[in-house]
Amino acid sequence: MTVLQDSPFVRACRGLPGPHTPVWFMRQAGRSLPEYRKIRAGVGMLESCRRPDLVTEITLQPVRRHNVDAAIFFSDIVVPIAAAGVDLDIVAGTGPVVAEPIRAEGDLARLRPITPADVDFVTESVRLLVAELGATPLIGFAGAPFTLASYLIEGGPSRTYLKTKAMMYGAPDLWNALLARLADITLTFLRVQIDAGVSAVQLFDSWAGALSEADYRRYVMPHSAAVLGGLADAGVPRIHFGVGTAVLLEAMGEAGADVVGVDWRTPLDEATKRIGPARAVQGNLDPAILFAGWETVERETRRILEQGAAAPGHVFNLGHGVLPETDPEVLTRLVALVHDVSGS
């Protein structure tokens, strides 16, 4: 086991004190970095996720630049479902597009279980990265069953989740069969990453905020809990993140998280009241604040560090991913600020 238990990041995830508040950014690897745009030129997104040389280089780029406290494995939430047999592509500027969406019982056969051999490129990439990263922890990740199902059912990104909700409410047996399959694939995919040496995992339920708490608990939480609960003995912290989840924070913690990701809509002290004292929080600077000038960035960062102190552990992050237009120098400066303000 290569879990970096004494790193500031893993300690904060476990609610233990450390030398400073650790910080990393969702989508820290990606289009905000010129070196990323250069290495990705002419290479498709899915192809880049399957090439260990590219995965390693792209994952390391923001670590070299920003002095963040953790790296996040470069991949995408649809990589395991592509490995499970679903014909899909990641279209620049749009996101995942599924050739034949899943709408009926017979379509489930297109989503078979995966074995570690189906994602051997993940094992190889994680091993290379863990060796390169040394004392910096690597975060593995996967999409949660609801968010994955939304792409599979809609066929691509959606504003209303109309077909997704129609299946969830109107065909609950099919819905539960689909989400159970996705939970199984996700659990295997995260175990592969843990076995290869990641120090933490993040389950992205980015679009769960489309649901009420009651419906989240009824239709989604059991499947996410199967994933997170299935990793209870794995020895790595589990982060559970979504957007627009103010009313879901308590349930997302209960689903089996050690750390609950919070977007910018809920202050971290308020989030901690809802989540309770047993779990750390991660967040929650609005990614758009990075465009508002340094004074505003500094003021908002100080506020978030103060409010985060109410939680047993705080991992500083944005409330959602880095926007492609972000000036990377602002991110570098933000990391230094978080370390400086929170350091003893």
Ligand SMILES: Cc1c2[nH]c(c1CCC(=O)O)Cc1[nH]c(c(CCC(=O)O)c1C)Cc1[nH]c(c(CCC(=O)O)c1C)Cc1[nH]c(c(C)c1CCC(=O)O)C2
């Ligand atoms: C919903 C979701 C997806 N993918 C992901 C989520 C959950 C996180 C979130 O809520 O943002 C997760 C993801 N996708 C990517 C990462 C890399 C690691 C990191 O955070 O640095 C992670 C963690 C790379 C990527 N995934 C994608 C890119 C951009 C494609 C490119 O660089 O060509 C990257 C760097 C493509 C993608 N893939 C997806 C979308 C919506 C997009 C954006 C489409 C676009 O704007 O072009 C699906």
